[in-house]
Amino acid sequence: MGPGDGGTYDPGMEQTWSAEVVEHHRLRNDLAVVRLVGDVVPFRPGQYVDVAVPQQPQLLRRLSPALPPSRDGKLEFHVRAVPGGSVSRRIVEDTSVGDVWEIHQPRGTMTIDPDGPDVVLVAGGTGLAPFRAMLLDLARQDNPPKVFLFIGGQFPRDLYAADMLYLLLGHLPWLTVVPVVESLTDPEPRDPWFDQLGVDVGFGDADLVEGNLADVVTSYGAFIEQQVLVCGSAAMVRATTTALRGTGTPAENIQHDPY
Ligand SMILES: Cc1cc2nc3c(=O)[nH]c(=O)nc-3n(C[C@H](O)[C@H](O)[C@H](O)COP(=O)(O)OP(=O)(O)OC[C@H]3O[C@@H](n4cnc5c(N)ncnc54)[C@H](O)[C@@H]3O)c2cc1C
Numbered sequence: 001m002g003p004g005d006g007g008t009y010d011p012g013m014e015q016t017w018s019a020e021v022v023e024h025h026r027l028r029n030d031l032a033v034v035r036l037v038g039d040v041v042p043f044r045p046g047q048y049v050d051v052a053v054p055q056q057p058q059l060l061r062r063l064s065p066a067l068p069p070s071r072d073g074k075l076e077f078h079v080r081a082v083p084g085g086s087v088s089r090r091i092v093e094d095t096s097v098g099d100v101w102e103i104h105q106p107r108g109t110m111t112i113d114p115d116g117p118d119v120v121l122v123a124g125g126t127g128l129a130p131f132r133a134m135l136l137d138l139a140r141q142d143n144p145p146k147v148f149l150f151i152g153g154q155f156p157r158d159l160y161a162a163d164m165l166y167l168l169l170g171h172l173p174w175l176t177v178v179p180v181v182e183s184l185t186d187p188e189p190r191d192p193w194f195d196q197l198g199v200d201v202g203f204g205d206a207d208l209v210e211g212n213l214a215d216v217v218t219s220y221g222a223f224i225e226q227q228v229l230v231c232g233s234a235a236m237v238r239a240t241t242t243a244l245r246g247t248g249t250p251a252e253n254i255q256h257d258p259y
Pocket of ligand 1: 048064082083084086089259
């Protein structure tokens with residue numbers, strides 16, 4: 001098993017980069033945004049990197065930068081703690097400013113052709129992270145294609161970046177965001193991390209589409225011309241790509257990265 005397999009770290013000759021945590025922003029009980037500054041990592045927006053964190057330095061985990069590459073070495077990651085996970089829960093709960101992360105070789109082939117046809121992005125949970133990097137990169141282009149971003153969660157509070165996307169909509173006239181939740185009501189118990197944020201911008205109840213993400217996306221018909229990118233858990237990617245193909249979107253139009 002080697003770096004990139006998401007398993008035990010076997011140090012080799014591969015180049016690594018390091019970056020220091022400058023902000024750990026706990027947005028939900030199970031989710032944090034981690035911002036770092038360090039070496040300039042040569043990735044393309046939409047790629048992922050293997051990361052070693054000080055809590056579990058021998059266990060590499062794949063994370064997708066949520067910012068495009070920056071010349072001053074800024075990095076941002078969105079991390080959701082998975083139940084029983086060895087590393088993700090530690091990142092969400094125990095990350096401190098000053099921690100140094102080791103970043104390994106960027107990988108992944110998801111890409112948007114900025115001169116190509118309209119784009120459909122389908123994100124489940126932190127599958128939004130690479131799309132956020134891609135959107136900010138497209139915003140640097142003169143004449144980007146239209147982008148339709150579907151973001152999915154089980155409950156409204158799962159849409160952890162809804163406020164950021166809502167603000168982005170005001171600046172990017174080529175962007176449409178469709179927030180999809182399986183239930184319009186957040187469950188009990190409440191999430192104290194969410195409550196203490198006191199978020200006052202974002203999508204209203206009327207903006208939220210209730211339903212299954214794959215069903216909602218495919219209700220728009222087949223994406224014959226569009227560039228379609230899907231990112232999220234393995235189950236979400238499988239369900240979405242199957243539904244897309246089943247409703248007539250050509251397989252060659254679809255790119256995906258399962259978590
Ligand atoms: C290409 C790629 C990009 C990724 N980018 C991100 C990212 O930007 N942000 C992010 O938070 N995560 C991302 N992931 C997922 C991440 O790499 C880890 O797999 C995840 O954080 C779990 O690691 P862990 O050590 O906590 O769990 P592990 O100790 O590896 O697994 C513990 C248990 O959790 C289950 N499990 C593992 N992953 C998941 C999951 N995603 N959903 C539900 N159960 C799971 C396992 O089956 C196992 O039972 C990405 C994965 C891939 C493949």
